[in-house]
Amino acid sequence: MAKAPKTVVLGRVLRREREERGIGLREFAGRIDRDPAVLSRWETGERTPKPEDVARILTVLGIGGQRYAEVMTLIHGAGESHWLALSSPEHRQQVAAFGEYERSAKTIHTVSPLLIPGILQVTDYIAAIMSEGGLPPEQAAANVARRVARRAVLSGPEPARLVALIGQAALHQEVGGRATTLAQLRHLVDVARLPNVELRVVPFGQGWHPALEGPFCLMESDSLPPGVFLELRRTAVWLHSAEDVAVYRAAVDGVMRAALSEQGSLRLIADLLRRAEADLPVPA
Secondary structure: OOOOHHHHHHHHHHHHHHHHOOOOHHHHHHHOOOOHHHHHHHHHOOOOOOHHHHHHHHHHOOOOHHHHHHHHOOOOOOOOOEEEOOOHHHHHHHHHHHHHHHHHOOEEEEEEOOOOOHHHOOHHHHHHHHHHOOOOHHHHHHHHHHHHHHHHHHOOOOOOEEEEEEEHHHHHOOOOOHHHHHHHHHHHHHHHOOOOEEEEEEOOOOOOOHHHHOOEEEEEOOOOOOEEEEEOOOOEEEEOOHHHHHHHHHHHHHHHHHOOOHHHHHHHHHHHHHHHHHOOOOOO
């Protein structure tokens, strides 16, 4: 049975809390009267502990109050085929789960009809979204830093393969103003030339295609089961059943059929950039 995202995150949270206190796995298994192999499977997400097991672990670790409540939210519905965040603490855990999956991903398919995908956004573009979204300054700054850090998965010795399917409308949105738009278009041109990035634009006039239903991200890796992430304004949904993943794989194929080739997409973006640069006032 495939690991559920919620179970994986719960396991990683429990392991991190234990390790931060300098307690070894075998020692801690003894403290909670469990076999080390069982505790190990809980921490890797291979098995889902019962609520009373999680409560005992947290109590023995000395975790209480708000943190206790946050971790306990992860045990409810952990084995279900979807994960809908119903509270702010759970949404934060879900965002953390997305980060865990993205960092271990081998292939990422992101479909974004109206905005540049988060992993490809330049810093000022991200900042404009966060500030105009009404977030407190501290939270906005933290979100900007977290999103900027996501770019790391595209570099390094074993970078993820990214297939970004972007609606043409996203290229015309002046998020953050003209200067930010120019920087964003330049960044797309640069990223599109990376060997592990396939950037495709879905042009206007294609009729119906799955991207018109909204953005989504499908991630696959060797160490975690595939999952689909749907982010909304105040919540997000993780889908990881085989049936759901198959539906979104088919959706990716549908968007690919509507998209321009990589070369055609790069030409379109480069042309938009040239025209946008020509409209800039001459510096004094």
